[in-house]
Amino acid sequence: MAIQLKAEQVESIRSHGAREYPDECCGMLLGHADGAVKEVSEVVPLQNIRHDFTRAQELLPLDDPGRESEKNRFLIDPLEQLRVEKNARARGLDVLGYYHSHPDHPARPSNYDREHAWPWYSYIIFSVEQGEARELTSWVLSEDRSRFDPESVKL
Amino acid sequence: MPVKVVIPTPLRQYTGKKDSVEIEAKTVGEALARLTSQFGDLRKHLYNEEGKLRSFVNVYVNDEDIRFLQRDLTPLAETDIVSIVPSIAGGSMNRCICR
Numbered sequence: 234m235a236i237q238l239k240a241e242q243v244e245s246i247r248s249h250g251a252r253e254y255p256d257e258c259c260g261m262l263l264g265h266a267d268g269a270v271k272e273v274s275e276v277v278p279l280q281n282i283r284h285d286f287t288r289a290q291e292l293l294p295l296d297d298p299g300r301e302s303e304k305n306r307f308l309i310d311p312l313e314q315l316r317v318e319k320n321a322r323a324r325g326l327d328v329l330g331y332y333h334s335h336p337d338h339p340a341r342p343s344n345y346d347r348e349h350a351w352p353w354y355s356y357i358i359f360s361v362e363q364g365e366a367r368e369l370t371s372w373v374l375s376e377d378r379s380r381f382d383p384e385s386v387k388l
Numbered sequence: 389m390p391v392k393v394v395i396p397t398p399l400r401q402y403t404g405k406k407d408s409v410e411i412e413a414k415t416v417g418e419a420l421a422r423l424t425s426q427f428g429d430l431r432k433h434l435y436n437e438e439g440k441l442r443s444f445v446n447v448y449v450n451d452e453d454i455r456f457l458q459r460d461l462t463p464l465a466e467t468d469i470v471s472i473v474p475s476i477a478g479g480s481m482n483r484c485i486c487r
Contacts, residue, residue, distance in 0.1 A: 257479060291455070293444060293475050306479035311446040312453070315473050318396075322407075328397055331476050338480035346478040349444055351433075353398040356478070 236262075236271045236329065236355045236371050237387040247359065247366035249278050250334035254364045257281055257307040259333040261317055262355060263326040270387070271329040271355055277317055281307040293349075306345070307333050330355030330371075337361070340368040342381045350374040355384055389466035393423055396474055402429040416447060417460030419470055434472070444475035 249258045259281050264274040282289050283303035293308055295301040309331070318328055331354060335341075340360040342350075350356060352374050359369035372381040390410040395403050403409060409426070413419035420441075424431040436442050447454045448471040454462045464470070 259476070259478075292446070293477055301479070307477065309476040311448070311473040311475060312451065314476060315448055315451070315471055318473075333478050335480035343478070343480055349475065349477040351396075351398040351474050353401065358478075 234269055234271060234355075234373060235385040235387050236273065236357070238262075238273045238276075240388055242273055242276045243369065243388065245276050245278075246332050246357065247369070250336075250359055250361040250366045251364055253281070253334065254361045255336045256284070256303045257305065257334050257336060259307040259309055259331060261309075261314070261331055262329045262357070263317075263321045264329050266327060266329060273329060274326060275321075276332075279309050279313060279317070282310045283308050304336065305338075328354070330357065332357035332359070334359055334361045334366070337363070340370045342372050347374065347378070347381055350378075350381070352376055352378075356381070357386070391419060391464045391466065391468045391470055393419055394469060394471040396472055398474065399430060399433060399472065402433070403427045413464055415460065415464060416449060416454050416462040416470060419464060420447070420460075444477065446473040446475055447471070448473060 249260060260276060260278040262273050262276060264272045281303055283306050289308050335358060338360060340358045342358060356372045360367045371384040371386045373384050374381055390412045392408050393411055394408045400407060409423060411419050411422045413422055434445050449462055449468050
């Protein structure tokens with residue numbers, strides 16, 4: 234599979250990451266999957282609800298809150314996700330995947346990313362170094378959940 | 389009258405590409421049990437080895453999270469829509485690096 238984005242969509246993802254730095258940003262990718270290509274038609278920035286410690290812990294508790302926070306973890310509010318997804322579906326669009334930033338960290342999936350990933354979705358990860366968005370990569374979880382495979386990003 | 393269970397995109401490969409399934413059920417637990425017995429491959433993605441819903445699987449009845457209702461025992465009425473919403477989470481800090 235490959236994921237296809239327009240230059241301005243990539244730019245909006247990067248600027249979201251720069252705006253949220255030093256925190257992690259996240260968002261949704263909507264569009265159509267046609268054979269081997271996922272074509273993104275909309276990029277939807279979402280809130281990282283790790284900012285709301287109590288609510289986030291109710292939804293998906295962190296193992297080590299002393300070391301984990303919105304600076305190195307993100308969580309999307311499932312209710313917001315559900316609403317965006319319903320609205321997209323009504324317009325004939327599918328959720329193709331998600332993006333998130335790695336502040337001052339390489340654009341490579343972490344073990345935590347893998348543990349919380351789903352098959353089929355595209356996971357775009359990009360590094361933001363000292364407030365500046367750098368490398369952008371995309372990944373798909375293998376069927377047996379053991380690893381992420383890189384996916385080509387077409388512009 | 390059946391309730392409608394909405395299947396998220398990554399799990400449709402286990403439901404014969406259906407984006408929703410109609411199921412006769414009186415509670416959420418019953419709906420999910422019937423769904424996973426009809427589509428066996430779904431089970432490992434929704435439940436852990438102990439048969440409990442995985443922590444990163446959210447279930448909504450209409451716009452309500454079943455965690456804040458009666459979980460598996462949440463009653464269903466015929467116009468209810470049950471949605472399975474995968475938690476989307478991640479982050480840069482690798483657990484193995486910091487321990």
